[in-house]
Amino acid sequence: MIAKYIKQFANLRTDASPARWSEATRHRAPHKPLLLLAVMDLFAQGTITSNLIEPNPDLGELFTLYWARVMPPDQRGNLALPFFHLRSEGFWHLIPRQGKEPILAAARQIRSVSQLRDTVLGAQLDEELYEELCVEESRNLLRTVLIETYFAPEVQPALVEQGVINLEAFRYSQRLLEHARAQQITERLPEEEIYRPAARNQGFRRAVITAYNHRCALCGIRMLTPDGHTAVDAAHIIPWSVNQNDDPRNGMALCRLCHWTFDEGLVSVSPEYRVIISSLLTTADNVPGHLLTLTDRAIIGPVEQSLWPDLDALSWHRRNVFRGPEL
Numbered sequence: 001m002i003a004k005y006i007k008q009f010a011n012l013r014t015d016a017s018p019a020r021w022s023e024a025t026r027h028r029a030p031h032k033p034l035l036l037l038a039v040m041d042l043f044a045q046g047t048i049t050s051n052l053i054e055p056n057p058d059l060g061e062l063f064t065l066y067w068a069r070v071m072p073p074d075q076r077g078n079l080a081l082p083f084f085h086l087r088s089e090g091f092w093h094l095i096p097r098q099g100k101e102p103i104l105a106a107a108r109q110i111r112s113v114s115q116l117r118d119t120v121l122g123a124q125l126d127e128e129l130y131e132e133l134c135v136e137e138s139r140n141l142l143r144t145v146l147i148e149t150y151f152a153p154e155v156q157p158a159l160v161e162q163g164v165i166n167l168e169a170f171r172y173s174q175r176l177l178e179h180a181r182a183q184q185i186t187e188r189l190p191e192e193e194i195y196r197p198a199a200r201n202q203g204f205r206r207a208v209i210t211a212y213n214h215r216c217a218l219c220g221i222r223m224l225t226p227d228g229h230t231a232v233d234a235a236h237i238i239p240w241s242v243n244q245n246d247d248p249r250n251g252m253a254l255c256r257l258c259h260w261t262f263d264e265g266l267v268s269v270s271p272e273y274r275v276i277i278s279s280l281l282t283t284a285d286n287v288p289g290h291l292l293t294l295t296d297r298a299i300i301g302p303v304e305q306s307l308w309p310d311l312d313a314l315s316w317h318r319r320n321v322f323r324g325p326e327l
């Protein structure tokens with residue numbers, strides 16, 4: 001049975017254009033093979049437990065990570081394109097949302113993740129393929145087919161490595177969340193030494209952003225772009241360089257502006273979990289925009305109470321980073 005899918009994976013219909021696509025992707029559009037690699041990561045994580053692949057932020061993030069390993073920074077990946085167009089391969093069956101059947105049947109293309117999520121629940125695989133992907137050896141075989149068929153030898157090791165990092169990062173994020181939920185003391189985990197830095201960064205990011213559901217803890221902004229990118233970073237409260245602590249309670253999801261103002265000490269968080277603002281924000285030529293409106297507002301923490309920021313870490317930030325007023 002696997003032979004059938006090896007053949008299909010090696011013969012995906014992809015746009016071939018030397019003008020648009022570089023030698024790294026053998027002058028062909030890399031969307032479909034990269035999406036399939038990301039899907040296989042979800043199987044490896046064990047997060048797919050029934051035959052339905054959803055176009056969720058987790059899949060979008062994995063797709064983007066692979067994309068960044070082979071594509072130039074000015075060319076952005078868009079999960080919606082391959083998710084829709086894989087339907088022409090015969091093994092990928094889009095399942096419309098109730099009432100959206102006519103829209104899906106008439107669609108020639110879907111260009112944004114929001115439109116995709118609005119139209120389909122997800123994709124169902126051929127039952128035989130689903131069963132194959134639940135088996136590690138089959139996944140590894142199909143992964144190799146994709147990497148060797150659609151990518152130049154120079155970039156193949158980077159894609160293999162990204163698969164390893166993605167799995168390590170997932171395991172690390174689960175470990176961090178379990179540790180925090182058990183309310184164990186926030187201190188560096190012994191396991192941190194066995195994870196490579198890229199997996200640690202990605203795992204911390206995953207744990208924190210998931211806990212805050214992509215919402216900025218300070219200003220509340222939550223934005224996912226049509227191609228599935230998120231506005232928030234995972235910020236350490238006490239920087240990694242100080243105590244090497246990736247506990248999610250030493251983190252907050254912050255948008256880029258809030259992350260910068262937090263790291264610069266222009267804002268901090270009180271023991272009552274309220275936003276405090278440095279007087280420097282309003283001095284000289286500063287025009288702090290909406291930041292002043294956050295003064296004394298409650299932060300927006302994780303839904304899970306056990307994952308809220310550690311008060312000792314926040315106190316450290318107020319003492320060592322925040323630039324007044326004195327508390």
Ligand SMILES: [Zn+2]
Pocket residue numbers: 216217218219220221254255256257258259
């Ligand atoms: Zn923000």
